[in-house]
Amino acid sequence: MSASQTQHRIIEAAILVFNEDYSAPLEHVAEQADVTRRTLHRYFTGREELLASCAQEMRRSCQQAMLQALNSSAEPRKQLEYMLYAGVDCGAKYALFNKLHSRPEHHHTPLNADCAAYDSVCSRFRNVITQLQEQGAISLHLTTAWVMALFNGVVVATVNAATAGAVAPNSLKEFAWFSFSKGIGV
Amino acid sequence: MSASQTQHRIIEAAILVFNEDYSAPLEHVAEQADVTRRTLHRYFTGREELLASCAQEMRRSCQQAMLQALNSSAEPRKQLEYMLYAGVDCGAKYALFNKLHSRPEHHHTPLNADCAAYDSVCSRFRNVITQLQEQGAISLHLTTAWVMALFNGVVVATVNAATAGAVAPNSLKEFAWFSFSKGIGV
């Protein structure tokens, strides 16, 4: 196993664990990554540094997936659909990315690259929703904030359904888009 | 402040905090409850005991609300609607109740009153969904597991929207039911 591979595996494990339990001991992360705590500490001096790496990875992954979704079509309806698939694909990354940036104790500043990326994604999202509302594709009585909250809720539902194994993985995206699109009146 | 009042306030605070961060230090719970950690420890000898009290309160509250919802109507469609409102009203209690009982590390046993209550609620839920599917009110290609996952996702969405203050509280239930009911094809 190469060094960067292990490092990446630890980050992925950390995102899974912290999404479930933000203050979980690093031992749990190490177990999830299938390494010892000693190895984890060789790559990350502490929780702060690990969290920073997670934040960076979540930003990179989510931003990339969302931008690709937006570039896949010029039609807002398709853009929204692909954004949902992107969120589902990112899974825990997307869930934690959102969770951390919408906490009351989160110190938001556009100077931080992660915050800027979050803002950017939210802004693009809002634009798509606004466009759909203008063309009457989204029920008018729903607010943009609710549509975004629902979007996140649907992603959380897929993450939970996937980890619980209660829903066939190849049906997840279909179910998610069906429920979300109908749920906002598209 | 009477003793039982304080005790209850601590439990409510703990449910809010643990729903956000399961391994949060008890200091955070004390802060949320607006008491000192010393006071918290007078009521609960430790984390385990506090968690047990939370589990009991979540069970009591969720079960009561769900049963009331089911008893409000004989029509499955109405029952489902009231169950969603019940979930939204319970908020973090419902969210954490679910979270804890659907964890892989959770040791499920029907002998435990909390587990039994969870099973009971799930079972009643499944019955309602099955009835609706039989009368063709729910899209046939959706599985029961997905409908339940979506239900939980919508409740999570309302909890987040409420704590973020992004959606007017008096619109939440209406939005939630609109999105959920359309989302499953009712």
Added chain:
DNA sequence: TAACTATGTCTCAAATGTGAGACTTTATGC
């Protein structure tokens, strides 16, 4: 007011989590 109760303050010991040094073992590539 006096007695009682609930809570806060200060303190401390035990438990748990954290970070890293020193060395060994296991993979990996040449």
Added chain:
DNA sequence: GCATAAAGTCTCACATTTGAGACATAGTTA
């Protein structure tokens, strides 16, 4: 197979969290 890198083991010091005793203080009620 040998050199090297990566990961494990054992160990320890330090920080944080946890649980509770001793006592002071505020609020409540007889």
